[in-house]
Amino acid sequence: MIACACFIDMCYIYRSLFDRLLLYLQVLLQACVIFTGANYEPPLTNVFTMQWFLTLFATCLPKHIVLRVWDSILLEGSEILLRTALAIWGKLTK
DSSP states (O other): HHHHHHHHHHHHHHHHHHHHHHHHHHHHHHHOOOOOOOOOOOTTHHHHHHHHHTTTTTTTTHHHHHHHHHHHHHHHOOHHHHHHHHHHHHHOOO
C-alpha cells in the first residue's frame, strides 16, 4: 500500500513539472515563430510514407518482398521499417 501511495504522489509531482515544461515549450515555439516569421509545415513525404507504415509495405511492394520485409521486422525489430522506407525513397529518386 505504501508503494502505491508513493506512486500516486510521484504522479502529482511529475504532472506539475510536465505542465510547466509544456508551457515553457509553447512559449519557445511562439518566440521561434515570431523571430523567424515562418511556421512549421510537415514534409509532403508523410502523405506517402504513412500508408507504407500503416500497411507494413503490403500495398507498394511485390508479395515476395513484403514477406521478406515482415520476416526482417520480426527478427530484427522496427528499425527495418525505416530502412525499407529509405530504400524505397532511394529507388523513387532515381
